[in-house]
Amino acid sequence: PERVVIVGAGHAGAQLCAGLRQDGWEGRILLIGDEPSLPYQRPPLSKTYLAGTTTLDDLLIRKPDFYTKEGVDFRQGRVVGIDREARTVDLEDGESLGYDELVLCLGARPRRLELPGADLEGVHYLRDAADIGRIREDTATARHAVIIGAGYIGLETAASLRKLGIGVTVIEVADRVLQRVTAPEVSEFYDRVHREEGVDIRVGVGVAGLEGDDGRVTGVRLSDGELVRAELVIVGVGVVPNVELAAAAGLPVDNGVVIDAYGRTSDPHVFAAGDCASYHDTRYGRRLRLESVPNAMEQAKSVAAAICGGQKEIAALPWFWSDQYDLKLQIAGLNAGYDEIVLRGDPADGRGFACFYFAQGRLIAADCVNRAQEFMFSKRAIAQGLAPDRALLADLETPLRSLLE
Numbered sequence: 001p002e003r004v005v006i007v008g009a010g011h012a013g014a015q016l017c018a019g020l021r022q023d024g025w026e027g028r029i030l031l032i033g034d035e036p037s038l039p040y041q042r043p044p045l046s047k048t049y050l051a052g053t054t055t056l057d058d059l060l061i062r063k064p065d066f067y068t069k070e071g072v073d074f075r076q077g078r079v080v081g082i083d084r085e086a087r088t089v090d091l092e093d094g095e096s097l098g099y100d101e102l103v104l105c106l107g108a109r110p111r112r113l114e115l116p117g118a119d120l121e122g123v124h125y126l127r128d129a130a131d132i133g134r135i136r137e138d139t140a141t142a143r144h145a146v147i148i149g150a151g152y153i154g155l156e157t158a159a160s161l162r163k164l165g166i167g168v169t170v171i172e173v174a175d176r177v178l179q180r181v182t183a184p185e186v187s188e189f190y191d192r193v194h195r196e197e198g199v200d201i202r203v204g205v206g207v208a209g210l211e212g213d214d215g216r217v218t219g220v221r222l223s224d225g226e227l228v229r230a231e232l233v234i235v236g237v238g239v240v241p242n243v244e245l246a247a248a249a250g251l252p253v254d255n256g257v258v259i260d261a262y263g264r265t266s267d268p269h270v271f272a273a274g275d276c277a278s279y280h281d282t283r284y285g286r287r288l289r290l291e292s293v294p295n296a297m298e299q300a301k302s303v304a305a306a307i308c309g310g311q312k313e314i315a316a317l318p319w320f321w322s323d324q325y326d327l328k329l330q331i332a333g334l335n336a337g338y339d340e341i342v343l344r345g346d347p348a349d350g351r352g353f354a355c356f357y358f359a360q361g362r363l364i365a366a367d368c369v370n371r372a373q374e375f376m377f378s379k380r381a382i383a384q385g386l387a388p389d390r391a392l393l394a395d396l397e398t399p400l401r402s403l404l405e
């Protein structure tokens with residue numbers, strides 16, 4: 001029988017196993033991953049798993065018997081090469097495995113710091129369960145932690161470490177937290193809440209290097225000369241897509257393995273999905289590489305359909321979430337290019353509001369903090385290309401339903 005080989009056992013890889021069977025694939029499925037575990041949910045790593053309230057077993061995307069029942073073989077190993085002519089993949093241990101259809105679900109890896117002291121013990125990145133294992137060895141004794149980078153992962157990590165009673169300083173070189181992804185009003189909100197929770201936030205300052213004693217980190221030297229004490233440092237300065245395998249096999253790469261609207265690369269027998277892939281989004285009119293679970297699932301569904309002979313375009317509206325303290329942020333759409341925002345609720349006070357992003361009168365994105373209804377509304381309104389009345393939207397007395405008509 002024919003065989004689909006999936007390289008990368010994360011969110012996209014797990015969804016593919018299920019999606020292929022749902023779409024009628026009767027051939028063999030081999031899932032190859034370089035982590036020791038079956039696919040698990042990655043988002044909780046910086047949230048409940050770091051805070052110690054969930055175990056890796058709780059996080060498995062599918063229980064082990066799913067793979068047995070669906071006839072999916074799991075193989076732990078690292079793929080180091082692809083031969084598209086022979087249709088084989090090479091494993092690090094020297095073995096070569098044949099495929100009929102190949103799917104690259106390789107994810108992304110943390111961008112590393114190129115600074116003096118970056119390799120001291122106690123300096124961590126946060127991408128997989130093994131990283132959390134190492135971080136948790138240090139949280140047992142650390143009193144002070146420094147987090148480098150105030151993106152979602154940095155801020156979630158700050159919240160989780162506060163829960164563990166550790167003092168936290170966040171260093172951000174931009175002039176506000178979440179600068180790359182939100183409006184200033186939303187940044188101010190998160191800045192305020194983190195300060196209220198006891199986090200020391202430093203914006204507009206870089207890191208000159210890390211200092212240590214006997215091979216272990218003791219502090220972070222800021223670009224203005226100050227030394228911030230730390231027994232634990234976590235770096236969250238973005239990720240780079242794992243594209244090297246594809247590039248070495250001669251597949252086009254453009255900030256991600258280039259795929260078409262159905263998840264196919266330039267080779268009809270090679271597909272890609274998730275954090276490692278970039279596609280042309282028709283709604284936003286440009287090539288995008290998204291880093292989110294919903295995106296990994298959506299693309300994996302399209303790939304499964306394509307392998308089974310169907311056609312399911314990658315078309316879902318991008319959405320994201322982030323959990324910090326009691327704040328549940330849900331984000332609909334992408335805000336790049338917005339020219340106006342509308343607030344519903346007051347971010348300067350309390351713990352819930354929505355920030356709507358408009359471009360030329362049309363709603364393009366929304367950040368909704370503890371506002372599930374506004375999020376549902378936004379998903380629908382953006383998908384339908386609506387231009388809701390901005391004054392009514394800002395008015396808490398106006399039912400959102402009435403703006404969808």
Ligand code: FAD
Pocket residue numbers: 007008009010011012013032033034035042043044045046077078079080105106107108126127128153242245273274275276290291292293294296319320321322323
């Ligand atoms: P991954 O889940 O990264 O899986 C890729 C797998 O492939 C990995 O196991 C990797 O080790 C393996 N691999 C790579 N190369 C090879 C190789 N050569 N051979 C074998 N195996 C290989 N998204 C959200 O939507 N909401 C959130 O709140 C959120 N929080 C996050 C918090 C953290 C701490 C992190 C790290 C990510 C978070 N994300 C969140 C992003 C989300 O986890 C990713 O978008 C998602 O995991 C992408 O799925 P994927 O299958 O593309 O890649």
